[in-house]
Amino acid sequence: MIEARGLSKRYGEVVAASDVSFTVSAGEVVGLLGPNGAGKTTVLRMLAGVLTPTSGDVRVAGHGTEAEAFELKRALGFLTGDTALYQRLTPREVLRYFGRLHEIPETALTARIEALVARFRLTEFADRPCGKLSAGQKQRANIARAFIHDPPALILDEPTTALDVVTGRFLLEAFREARAAGKAILLSTHVLGDAEALCDRVVLLHRGKVLDQGTVADVCARAGARTLTDAFLARVGDEVAA
């Protein structure tokens, strides 16, 4: 469903991503893990068609970024720390705006908005300006925004960072539900506990390159570690030492 093939991105002499390849199938959650500056955001932006790769190829639901970026974006729900909400609009207005940009018919859109408001428990603040919401409320509204067009693929960058435990758990449950519904989810997170609990496979990224990828168990075994955190530290530590 989500496919990265030999993705590279250079800014002059700086290499932000180099020959990154992995796939995310329907009904699967893949974790993209790496320390700060590993190139995760660059890779996610290239997958979302926001950034053009210097070389390599992206496909989401069969659509590439080059000629079919439009269809690719229709097939993708995208949420990163940089995708904020309009402070002077309410969550309901934001959902309607993005629904219209996805050209959802008005009647279906109204029903979809109400369903998402209920699913992500936005009712209490759905008509309050986003600028006056708490961090957790904003993130719930933002995830609802990523789901507005019911995309088959989702890219989520740090969706639970800076959230309280209750909201974080609520969102992880929503992601499990989406996976069960057959959606392909690429999850980038620093919270390795979340990754271990949710991801079917992980991709370790460091300095723009893929260090390892596979199931959590395989990655741990190859690193000779018992937990994903230990495996992550072992691989990234090796790289730093090298």
Add this chain to the structure above:
Amino acid sequence: MRLAIVLHIFRKDLVETLRDRRTVVMAFVVPALIYPLLFTLLGSVATDKRGELERTRARVAAWGPVPASTLNAVEQQARADIVDRRDQPPADLEAEARKLVTERKVHVVLFTPPGASGTSIPVRVLADSTDVDSDAMERRISRALTDHAAELLRQRMTALGQDVSAARPLDIKEEDLADAARRGASFAAALLPYLLLVLVATSGFYAALDLTAGEKERGTLQTLLTAPVRSVEIVAGKYLAVLALTLAATLCNLGSIALTLSRATAAMETSARFSLGLSSAGAIFLTVIPAALLIVALLMAIGVLARSYREGQSYLMPILLLVMLSGFASFLPGAQLSAGTALVPLLNVTLLVHDILVGKAGATQVMVVWAVSLAWAVLGILLAARVFQTEQVLLSGEKPWRDVFSPSRSGRGLTPGNALAFAAVLLVLTFYGSVLVERRGGVAALILVSQLGFFLIPSLLWCRLFRAPLVDTLQLRWPTPRGWVATALLAAGGWSVGAVVWEQLLRFPGARAYSDWLGELLGKQGRLDLGTALVLVALLPAVAEEVTFRGVVLAGLRQSGSRWIAVVGSALVFGLFHVNPYHVVAAFAVGLLLGWVALESGSLLPGVLIHLVNNGAQVLLDRVPGLAERLHSPLIVVLALACTALGVFLMRGSRRPTAVAPADSVAVSLAAPR
């Protein structure tokens, strides 16, 4: 570009901006309050000061042997208190007088040099023109002295048994031809253009900043980029929102300024009166629209380069200064709307608004400034669109300008955007070049240089720059036999139909004068032989203008996917190049036919032939005596109409069936193409 998506973005941005109190206050409330407050305050201060001066007695120092009768007259007529120091004139008169006035001990000093005698006693009036009180009292004292001198003269002439008029061989009276309304208009003409331009810039400033740098800073621009929306739709929606706010604020404030000036001039001492009529207000607003198009485009293009609101403020400040400088021209006494200044963006609008207010602007001037400003505005909008397509800009990357002007971004083939940019560049080039060539080489050189240097060669260079294949872009292929027959019929009938349409246009006021002027201009070709005249006026324009308008411009606009946009757009551009309103209308109609013919025949050649015959016929009609009367007979006109109708019928669908390449309507990545 999908209009519905543009409207969604426009509506959202408008709502969001109107919910921002800072933008609303700065765009609507502050300007609406500031002018009345400023003028009321200034008016009130001026009125209070006038009253205070009228009530105050003048303090006048008299040094040297100023005649007692003179002092008495000043005391009585100017309501002055005299500080009599006639016996103690100072050594340094001017220094002492300046000291007394500065220390506000006296307003004015009267001085007569010691030893002065005879029939004409010198009296110097010393005052400080930079001191409001001293300056006003000087006028009062001088008036009293003038009256007193006149009375002395009358007494002397009477003593001599003469009438006072004997000493005044010329009775000179200065009278102002300008009535109160004209004086008011003159006052407003200096102030209003400056205020309007600054108003446009300040009204759009915060909205543009909020929707560009502000959105980047808040992270909402990237949210928008993840939606299936083209960058051109984003920039169009945002641009329209800022433009709508700017024009709404400008309209509100134009009314506010007009009312304020009306009240301010009513309170002026000079009995000037100002009132802005509906037609003048409409003309001014219409003139400001292209300026607003350009200013908003610049604000958007520069604003989006900034990574934060604060950074954006410093980026946009030069634009504000530029606008203020352009507006300042209305205060300069020598600045006039001329062929040169009409080409300078914003400055031309300042001078045109000035001329509209003083009643000097004609339809041609309005059209020229509109066309030139529109050309600049198109360039500004294209710049904004280009900046918005740069991923380094949208994602707050380093050195965004490098990517904006990177040559690798030039794609293969023409687009609607670069076709319009080409037209804008050409329009500016033609205006500037025409002025220079006409001054040095006359009309023949002008036609030769403009057709080759401004149309044909730039068109070929533009195709090369954008790597557009000449054969496909210019449709350099033979028409079908049916196309040839249709072309022959349209060429045979078209010129006559054109002449009839032109005759109808001449019924409108002002059109005849323009036609006579044009005839006189082209009449200068009379010195050339017929062959040369046909080459210059018929063959050259037929080739060069067709390559430009039905070649490059039409080819670019065809990529919009709409035949209507291609035909109407290229005809509009063709019309605008003819400047005069009547010629614009006629050229637009001809452009519609030629554009349609180019699309239907799939070839440039029919247009060249029709154009050639039309222009050639005009040359022959001017040269061959009696030909015009014979060919304008009803029978010929009916035959021409029949030929034209049959030509249109046959031309429809006459192009060769070819494998049509898919139009460039594929969704484009928001990221820059590699």
